Amino acid sequence: MQNQTKQEEQARVDFVRAKLKERLTIVKQQLARAHRETTRIERAYGDATRVNITEIDDRMETNAAVQQQKTMVARAVENEQILEKEQQRLHLLQDTPYFGRIDIIQDGEPDTLYIGLGTFIDQDDDFLVYDWRAPIASIYYNGTLSKVTYTTPFGPETVELVNKRQFTIEHGRITNMFDTDETVGDEILQSVLGAQSDVYMKNIVATIQQEQNDIIRDTKHDLLVVQGVAGSGKTSAVLQRVAYLLYHSQKDLDADQMVMFSPNQLFANYISEVLPSLGEKNMRQATLAEFLGKRFSGLHVETLFERYERDHESLPEAAKAIRRYKERAGYLDELKAYANTPGRIPYFIDITLNGEVFFSAKTITKIFASQPAQATAANKFLDTKNALIKRLKTRIKLAIYDDWVQERLGSLSSGEARDILGDERFENGEDEQRYIATQLVKDAFSPVYDAIYNDYFLDPYQDYARFLAQCQPPVAGNVWAEMSRAYQSDLEAHILRLADAAPVLYLRDLIAGSGQNHAIQYVFIDEMQDYSMAQLRYLHFAFPKAKLTLLGDARQDVFTTDYQPSDFIHEISAVFATSSVRLINLNRSYRSTLPITNFAKALLPVNDHIQAFTRGGTKPRLVTVPKNAYRTGLIRTLNQLLETNTTVAVLTRDAAQAAQLFATLQLDVPVQLLTASDHQLHAGCVILPVYLAKGLEFDAVVGFDISAGTYDQASDADVLYTLASRALHTLILIALDRPSPLVAALPKDLYETIDAADHAAASNPAH
Numbered sequence: 001m002q003n004q005t006k007q008e009e010q011a012r013v014d015f016v017r018a019k020l021k022e023r024l025t026i027v028k029q030q031l032a033r034a035h036r037e038t039t040r041i042e043r044a045y046g047d048a049t050r051v052n053i054t055e056i057d058d059r060m061e062t063n064a065a066v067q068q069q070k071t072m073v074a075r076a077v078e079n080e081q082i083l084e085k086e087q088q089r090l091h092l093l094q095d096t097p098y099f100g101r102i103d104i105i106q107d108g109e110p111d112t113l114y115i116g117l118g119t120f121i122d123q124d125d126d127f128l129v130y131d132w133r134a135p136i137a138s139i140y141y142n143g144t145l146s147k148v149t150y151t152t153p154f155g156p157e158t159v160e161l162v163n164k165r166q167f168t169i170e171h172g173r174i175t176n177m178f179d180t181d182e183t184v185g186d187e188i189l190q191s192v193l194g195a196q197s198d199v200y201m202k203n204i205v206a207t208i209q210q211e212q213n214d215i216i217r218d219t220k221h222d223l224l225v226v227q228g229v230a231g232s233g234k235t236s237a238v239l240q241r242v243a244y245l246l247y248h249s250q251k252d253l254d255a256d257q258m259v260m261f262s263p264n265q266l267f268a269n270y271i272s273e274v275l276p277s278l279g280e281k282n283m284r285q286a287t288l289a290e291f292l293g294k295r296f297s298g299l300h301v302e303t304l305f306e307r308y309e310r311d312h313e314s315l316p317e318a319a320k321a322i323r324r325y326k327e328r329a330g331y332l333d334e335l336k337a338y339a340n341t342p343g344r345i346p347y348f349i350d351i352t353l354n355g356e357v358f359f360s361a362k363t364i365t366k367i368f369a370s371q372p373a374q375a376t377a378a379n380k381f382l383d384t385k386n387a388l389i390k391r392l393k394t395r396i397k398l399a400i401y402d403d404w405v406q407e408r409l410g411s412l413s414s415g416e417a418r419d420i421l422g423d424e425r426f427e428n429g430e431d432e433q434r435y436i437a438t439q440l441v442k443d444a445f446s447p448v449y450d451a452i453y454n455d456y457f458l459d460p461y462q463d464y465a466r467f468l469a470q471c472q473p474p475v476a477g478n479v480w481a482e483m484s485r486a487y488q489s490d491l492e493a494h495i496l497r498l499a500d501a502a503p504v505l506y507l508r509d510l511i512a513g514s515g516q517n518h519a520i521q522y523v524f525i526d527e528m529q530d531y532s533m534a535q536l537r538y539l540h541f542a543f544p545k546a547k548l549t550l551l552g553d554a555r556q557d558v559f560t561t562d563y564q565p566s567d568f569i570h571e572i573s574a575v576f577a578t579s580s581v582r583l584i585n586l587n588r589s590y591r592s593t594l595p596i597t598n599f600a601k602a603l604l605p606v607n608d609h610i611q612a613f614t615r616g617g618t619k620p621r622l623v624t625v626p627k628n629a630y631r632t633g634l635i636r637t638l639n640q641l642l643e644t645n646t647t648v649a650v651l652t653r654d655a656a657q658a659a660q661l662f663a664t665l666q667l668d669v670p671v672q673l674l675t676a677s678d679h680q681l682h683a684g685c686v687i688l689p690v691y692l693a694k695g696l697e698f699d700a701v702v703g704f705d706i707s708a709g710t711y712d713q714a715s716d717a718d719v720l721y722t723l724a725s726r727a728l729h730t731l732i733l734i735a736l737d738r739p740s741p742l743v744a745a746l747p748k749d750l751y752e753t754i755d756a757a758d759h760a761a762a763s764n765p766a767h
């Protein structure tokens with residue numbers, strides 16, 4: 001591009017930055033003033049009004065004056081928050097005010113628009129920068145040079161796009177810029193993808209690709225399913241989608257009303273910087289294990305990782321069949337029918353107080369059974385609860401004349417009596433005594449109240465056991481009975497297996513009428529292939545108002561290949577049959593170099609759809625070494641890789657192998673072991689089992705023990721594919737004794753081989 005153009009563009013960058021600086025000074029002053037104002041109002045009206053704006057809820061407030069003061073505080077706080085957000089946006093724009101420019105002709109008038117992380121308007125109301133999420137900015141991502149139509153809140157608009165320019169601006173200097181007629185050209189993408197990785201994921205706003213833009217801007221569908229090959233930007237697109245949705249529903253949507261289910265805590269941490277880098281708050285994040293664990297107090301719900309490690313030892317055919325049976329969406333339908341069977345009584349247990357039965361299971365059963373037979377279980381349950389509360393109240397009234405109460409009354413000090421009375425005043429001593437006696441009884445009976453309120457009289461675990469007993473099992477009766485026994489003995493050890501967790505929760509929620517969160521508006525599920533249909537159905541039930549975005553890759557099915565057929569997409573559409581569904585396929589893989597993507601895709605039996613992004617690099621290396629002589633070579637390799645790479649990962653088959661390898665290497669390589677309970681990724685060299693690396697990426701990946709015996713089964717191809725596709729620039733596979741047949745069978749031109757003798761000699765000349 002001509003020098004003069006570049007100078008002109010640089011002059012504009014300088015101009016915008018100067019304006020930004022001016023504005024920032026003003027906003028800082030305004031913010032300081034606003035803060036003083038908030039403090040002043042809060043002080044003036046005292047503690048009663050010191051509220052967080054989000055706490056201004058629908059609690060009844062009788063005192064109108066206080067209400068008015070609260071509104072004033074809320075307004076002041078809100079004003080401060082708006083200014084804070086603006087300050088944050090201006091800071092974001094300082095280094096890189098924008099990354100794109102479009103020249104358009106609209107209604108015969110030429111116009112030039114610059115696109116950046118946020119809108120910036122000067123005092124003359126000129127738009128110096130447009131937010132990348134503004135309707136007109138979609139032209140930048142979607143349009144080629146011609147007439148283009150974009151959607152506005154008032155309907156479609158058509159303009160002519162005459163030029164599109166991309167910039168890389170660092171610390172206010174344009175380091176790269178060029179015009180393109182493609183959607184978003186390859187050159188800048190090349191340099192972004194060629195860079196070293198970080199321990200945090202970066203945002204991709206400057207280089208969003210057209211098909212990713214569709215995911216980001218879809219607001220029409222209740223269910224968006226993104227099936228994308230490894231490294232195709234599913235996670236990236238979905239995070240920009242969150243930012244997009246927050247921008248477009250500023251008034252009605254808060255980040256707290258969005259939940260992202262992440263595959264593990266490392267991943268949650270890895271993506272945690274993307275939204276803040278876009279000037280937005282992070283949405284809520286949870287792993288499925290955390291979500292389930294919170295709902296079962298006192299029980300440990302088996303995690304996917306624990307199950308994977310256990311399966312790895314043995315997974316008999318019958319166990320697979322049982323798991324498939326329980327993980328169907330239909331299993332939950334059967335549970336629902338079971339829960340609402342007319343005349344059926346859930347499994348109730350006694351409510352006890354101090355070791356004595358207070359309300360027996362028999363009494364509770366009678367109350368439940370007396371409800372209209374056709375009512376739902378939840379309605380009957382609610383009526384039962386109300387009836388129990390009523391009976392409790394009667395028991396309290398009667399109990400105040402019991403001896404123990406009268407004795408307690410007699411021995412109360414005047415201080416204790418005053419504490420109980422609080423602000424209550426009575427006309428005569430008798431009423432006062434009755435009040436105090438009632439409070440004493442209420443206090444003594446409070447465990448009963450808690451038990452009723454918290455549904456402790458329902459035993460969903462045993463109720464589920466009864467359900468199991470009446471199922472039409474997919475295996476022989478004695479095998480099913482054995483599973484039921486194992487379920488009971490696990491319960492005694494306070495363990496609930498993963499396949500039973502969502503069903504037990506569902507049963508409990510159906511009966512107790514609980515477990516649904518109506519406030520959540522969006523749920524995002526990453527690595528959807530790791531979820532069973534039953535779990536997805538349960539999440540749909542738990543967040544009934546939420547629109548869902550599911551993303552995943554059926555080919556990175558590390559956890560379930562052993563027993564699940566993979567027509568996932570078909571099934572999923574059936575599970576959410578009532579919603580408006582859109583399926584988007586992402587087939588272009590951006591993460592890895594061309595040789596690594598070509599190698600990874602060759603591992604899969606069906607791979608024609610995977611398109612590699614053409615970024616050059618060295619071929620993957622397969623090093624075969626004797627089983628007991630890998631150490632020296634591996635140490636050398638890792639130390640070498642660390643010289644030129646920010647992140648290096650050694651990926652093992654399971655956690656035990658990772659721990660063992662760590663113990664072997666830790667004295668000679670600066671290396672860290674990562675386990676399922678870790679939250680934080682580190683730069684440098686890490687060792688972790690491959691399943692924990694899902695969703696993550698590293699400059700260099702060393703696959704350890706890619707040997708015959710470790711990766712033998714056809715289904716292991718998915719695990720190897722996941723492993724290989726974690727690498728951005730370098731992939732090295734270490735086979736012990738003999739390489740995995742899955743790799744050995746690949747065309748030889750896809751990788752380089754280094755044989756044992758060379759490796760041993762190169763790694764350890766003393767040998």
Ligand SMILES: Nc1ncnc2c1ncn2[C@@H]1O[C@H](COP(=O)(O)OP(=O)(O)OP(=O)(O)O)[C@@H](O)[C@H]1O
Nearest residue numbers: 204207208209230231232233234235236590591695
């Ligand atoms: N449009 C883009 N511009 C720049 N980088 C991109 C783009 N799309 C994807 N990438 C990069 O490609 C890599 C993979 O992206 P991401 O992790 O979102 O993919 P994914 O489909 O979720 O991967 P996987 O399923 O393998 O975990 C990341 O480094 C991301 O920054």
